[in-house]
Amino acid sequence: MSSFRIGAALLLLLVLMALFAPVIAPGDPLAISGQAMLRPFESEAHLLGTDRLGRDVFAGLVHGTRTTLLVAFFSAAAALIIGSIVGTISGFLGGVTDIVLMRITEAFQTVPGFLLALATISVTGPSVPTLVLAISLGNWTQAARVTRAEVLSLRERDFVAAARTLGMRPFEIAFREILPNAFGPTASLAAISVATAILIEAALSFLGFGDPNRVTWGSMIAEGRTVLRAAPYLSIVPGIALVVTVLSVHLIGRGLSRTERLQP
Amino acid sequence: MMDGSSSPLMELRNVAKRFGDHSHDGLKNINISLMHGETLAIAGSSGSGKTTLARLVMRLTRPDEGSIHLLGQDITHMGGGALRRMRPRFQMVFQDPLAAFNPRANVKRILEDPLRIHGFASKSEYGDILAQTLERVGLGTQYLQRLPLELSGGQRQRVAIARAILTKPQLIVLDEPVSALDVSVRAQILNLLLDLQAETRVSYLFISHDLAVVRAFANRMIVMEEGRIAEEGYTEEVLANPQANATQVLIDAVPRLVI
Numbered sequence: 001m002s003s004f005r006i007g008a009a010l011l012l013l014l015v016l017m018a019l020f021a022p023v024i025a026p027g028d029p030l031a032i033s034g035q036a037m038l039r040p041f042e043s044e045a046h047l048l049g050t051d052r053l054g055r056d057v058f059a060g061l062v063h064g065t066r067t068t069l070l071v072a073f074f075s076a077a078a079a080l081i082i083g084s085i086v087g088t089i090s091g092f093l094g095g096v097t098d099i100v101l102m103r104i105t106e107a108f109q110t111v112p113g114f115l116l117a118l119a120t121i122s123v124t125g126p127s128v129p130t131l132v133l134a135i136s137l138g139n140w141t142q143a144a145r146v147t148r149a150e151v152l153s154l155r156e157r158d159f160v161a162a163a164r165t166l167g168m169r170p171f172e173i174a175f176r177e178i179l180p181n182a183f184g185p186t187a188s189l190a191a192i193s194v195a196t197a198i199l200i201e202a203a204l205s206f207l208g209f210g211d212p213n214r215v216t217w218g219s220m221i222a223e224g225r226t227v228l229r230a231a232p233y234l235s236i237v238p239g240i241a242l243v244v245t246v247l248s249v250h251l252i253g254r255g256l257s258r259t260e261r262l263q264p
Numbered sequence: 265m266m267d268g269s270s271s272p273l274m275e276l277r278n279v280a281k282r283f284g285d286h287s288h289d290g291l292k293n294i295n296i297s298l299m300h301g302e303t304l305a306i307a308g309s310s311g312s313g314k315t316t317l318a319r320l321v322m323r324l325t326r327p328d329e330g331s332i333h334l335l336g337q338d339i340t341h342m343g344g345g346a347l348r349r350m351r352p353r354f355q356m357v358f359q360d361p362l363a364a365f366n367p368r369a370n371v372k373r374i375l376e377d378p379l380r381i382h383g384f385a386s387k388s389e390y391g392d393i394l395a396q397t398l399e400r401v402g403l404g405t406q407y408l409q410r411l412p413l414e415l416s417g418g419q420r421q422r423v424a425i426a427r428a429i430l431t432k433p434q435l436i437v438l439d440e441p442v443s444a445l446d447v448s449v450r451a452q453i454l455n456l457l458l459d460l461q462a463e464t465r466v467s468y469l470f471i472s473h474d475l476a477v478v479r480a481f482a483n484r485m486i487v488m489e490e491g492r493i494a495e496e497g498y499t500e501e502v503l504a505n506p507q508a509n510a511t512q513v514l515i516d517a518v519p520r521l522v523i
Contacts, residue, residue, distance in 0.1 A: 158363040165322050166378050166427075167351030177366050 004255020010248035083143025091151030113138025191253020279330035308488030352431035361420035418449035
């Protein structure tokens with residue numbers, strides 16, 4: 001439970017940072033704001049220093065939180081929703097539907113998620129909605145498999161038989177009776193999905209496939225790479241932010257799966 | 265009456281059900297008929313096919329051979345909307361009342377479901393119907409917001425009975441309805457079922473392995489053994505003069521008070 005609290009506190013901090021980014025660091029984070037290559041704590045106006053072009057690292061970091069969290073949460077949510085719907089249909093209907101849906105799931109699983117995202121982005125072009133789509137495309141399969149396994153065991157339970165004897169329609173049985181009860185283990189996947197999404201987004205930005213009009217941590221790390229020896233802080237600062245975010249989500253996930261296990 | 269009270273309410277004709285390749289599993293050549301207002305007990309040790317029989321009658325599964333008739337209609341291969349429209353006529357009470365409820369649904373939702381699904385009443389009437397039904401099964405409206413986990417075993421089974429009678433069925437399949445309950449609560453639940461039968465002439469298909477309960481509850485009984493009917497007749501006669509080995513085994517299993 002304490003790991004859940006630490007994670008939640010960190011994440012809350014990040015969310016506040018994202019929400020109040022224009023207040024904390026006013027102005028365009030992509031605008032040149034001072035002398036180039038200032039080291040952290042060297043200047044009071046640029047607490048974490050400036051990059052090669054003289055853009056404020058702190059402003060980039062704060063505004064980068066927005067993109068990172070936005071893309072991560074929406075793509076994780078999309079992955080979980082798509083995955084649990086596919087898993088429920090597959091497990092509940094069984095038969096040919098199950099076979100077809102599971103082969104499709106496996107087809108997606110055999111391609112690395114990052115490659116799938118890269119391929120999608122190179123077709124659609126980078127923007128926040130396409131990033132969400134691209135990342136969730138490789139991320140929904142796990143949720144589908146977990147949900148399916150859970151649904152397979154739930155559908156044999158008496159309360160599902162009872163719902164059938166009451167004359168409930170199959171659609172309602174699947175999505176109102178079974179899915180809410182199957183969602184627990186899937187929800188504890190949320191943390192992994194969010195963490196994966198953050199890393200894929202960062203990696204895409206690093207490769208230059210991120211939204212060019214937004215600062216992201218991945219693009220900051222990529223920018224800093226060219227001057228890694230002269231100014232390692234340019235890569236280290238956003239790198240630490242990335243680690244803290246993934247860690248907070250991971251801690252929350254650990255806390256969630258623990259409480260889930262305590263339930264009957 | 266739809267087809268005169270002399271014709272059976274429910275009938276199984278030459279029903280067989282196989283599981284896998286094992287010829288000794290499942291059910292073979294089952295013929296049963298149940299009249300209006302009657303209670304028929306299905307007794308048998310575990311593995312004799314009692315629960316499979318209940319699932320067949322409820323059309324939760326289909327027989328491999330034979331036919332199932334309810335209220336003069338062949339429901340053997342009925343499906344979809346036609347079967348759903350028949351569902352209010354036959355209901356079931358499960359052995360483990362906790363497993364028979366969606367763990368996330370409270371009593372209100374559990375009891376509103378049958379009304380909503382079949383459109384028996386308008387939403388504004390739900391409150392009154394639920395209050396009446398809860399009172400009928402010996403519970404009060406203070407239980408409406410409770411989850412199944414927050415009820416005692418006896419209370420759960422009362423809610424299960426309430427759910428079963430909401431659609432005013434002519435047949436209720438009772439699958440060991442008291443075997444999971446405390447001995448002190450059993451008599452209350454059985455009496456409740458008997459009272460309901462006296463009021464509504466509902467028929468019961470009563471599945472049990474406990475002959476003491478069967479004797480108190482059923483007019484006729486069937487003893488099952490390895491998926492076949494080993495013996496059938498009036499409860500008193502069968503118990504007074506058991507013919508089949510399976511019946512004798514069940515009689516010997518009834519605990520006696522030795523002083």
